[in-house]
Amino acid sequence: MNGISIYSGAGGLDIGFRKAGFDIKWANDFNKYACExxxxxxxxxxxxxxxxxxxxxxKELKNVDIVIGGPPCQGFSVAGKMDPNDPRSKHVWTFTDVVEMLNPKAFVMENVKALGTLSKWEPLRKSLLERFRELGYSTNYVVLNATEFDVPQGRERVFFIGFKGNSKLIPDLKKMMxxxxxxxxxxxxxLSVLDKAGTGNNTGVCKAKITLTPNPVLRKSPFAGMLxxxxxxxxxxxxxxxTLPASMGGNKTPIIDDKELYENQSGWVQEYHSKIMNGSKPSEFKEAPERLRRLTVEECALIQTFPFDYEFCGSQSSKFCQIGNAVPPNLAKHIGKMVMDCLVNEVIENMIINLPYQLEMEVNG
Incomplete structure (x- = not known):
């Protein structure tokens, strides 16, 4: 089946959907280095x-079976201002326009979790669903956690998925996945397939310093809060x-313990966290032990499940950004397989709940 990809970035969705059997014939993105x-x-x-x-x-593209894409999410993200008037938020409507132009058998639109969960965006969610239904699609949205789909990253994203057909039917996407x-x-x-950071196949080292805060924000887990x-x-x-953010490359890049990774020693962070939780005084403002460093470009790419031999173009900061912006290819592959199976086997109506529109929020839990 043929497809097109818009807001493609470095191609995370495309890699996954190609692995699921779709032939992506046309793609577009605004970022120069992502396109390269x-x-x-x-x-x-x-x-x-x-x-x-x-x-x-x-408009001139023919025989398009599926449209996929991840419109800019900054306008919806809790990490941003969540401004409804952010120009980047309007691209979700451009996505619907492209679906109208091409009338594909199916579509998949990805965005940040907030668009699928926050009450602030409920009017927009309903408007999007109504628009897709007006175009003749049985459609719904679902929030998926990448860890459940072969991605070693707690990354949650919303997916609006539609199938051409009876627009009065609402797919139970959770059940379908x-x-x-x-x-x-x-x-x-x-990360076991990589050489030590800075050597061999693992050279994209992030040089941002790691400093301990004298005023830590503590959580039960040493991997949460702020140390x-x-x-x-x-x-x-x-x-x-x-979640690996698009803002990686500096002090927002996740931290890893070399001695824990390469020498199987107990984790320094866990021990430090335990001491503070048990009443020890936090460290003065100073650099962390040398055994702690930032993730490399290659490590981030593998955690996002990009192919081992994928070569990113542009500056190091651009590479980190492309990785953080992407849909994990493995997650995309499993969504693509579900959509492909539904289209090929024509089993979509067996996986649908026929409910009034106002109950769609309940369908999503």
Whole structure:
């Protein structure tokens, strides 16, 4: 089946959907370096620039079975101002316009979790669902956690998914995704294919210093709260990482313990956290032990489940940004498989709950 990708970034969604069997024939993104990365690794069908400049070209595309994309999310993110008038928020409507132009069999639109959960965005959610239904799609949205789909990262995102057909029916997307779940490997297992940071196949070292804060914010978990200055949190090697942000490259880059990773020693962060929780005085403002460092570009890419040989273009900060902005390819692959199976086997109506529109929030829990 043929598809197009918009707001493609470095191609996280595209890699996954290609693995699920879709042939992505056309793609677009605004970021120059993301487009260069896409072209180098996926294909030269990427168009670089403002999508509004390509709408006429999009109209001429034929036999498009699926439209996928992740419109800019900064306007909806709790990490930003959540401004409804943020120009970047309007791109979700451009996505609906492209669906109207091409009338595909299905679509998948990704965005930040907040768009799918916060009451602030409930009017927008309802408007989007109504718009897709007006276009003839049986549609709903679902929030998925990447760790349940073979990604070693606690990354939650919302997906609006629609199938051409009876627009009065509401897909139970949570139920539809259940058969496609796959437990993720740990961060330690994921990084085991890499050489030591700064050597061999692991050279994208982040040089941002790590300093301890004299006023830590404590949580039960040593991997939450704030033990260091900056937003970079320590990585749980024998579990999953927190969400990798697009703002990585400086002091927002997650922290890893080399001796815990390479020498299997007990974690310094866990021991330090335990001492403070038991009444010890926090450290003065100073640099953390040398055994602690920031994640490398290559480590972040693997935690996001980009292919091992994927080559990112641009500056190091741009590479970190491309990785953090992406949909994890493994998560995309499992969504793609579900959509493909529904389209090929025509089983969509067996997985749908017929409910009035006002109950769609209940469908999503």
């Amino acid at each position: 990365s896409y072209a180098k690794n996926i294909g030269d069908h990427i168009r670089c620039g403002d999508i509004n400049n390509y709408l006429e070209e999009i 259940e058969p496609y779940k796959k437990m993720a490997p740990t961060v330690r297992e994921t 260091f200055n900056g937003m970079g949190r320590p990585i749980r090697l024998d579990g999953y990482s927190n």
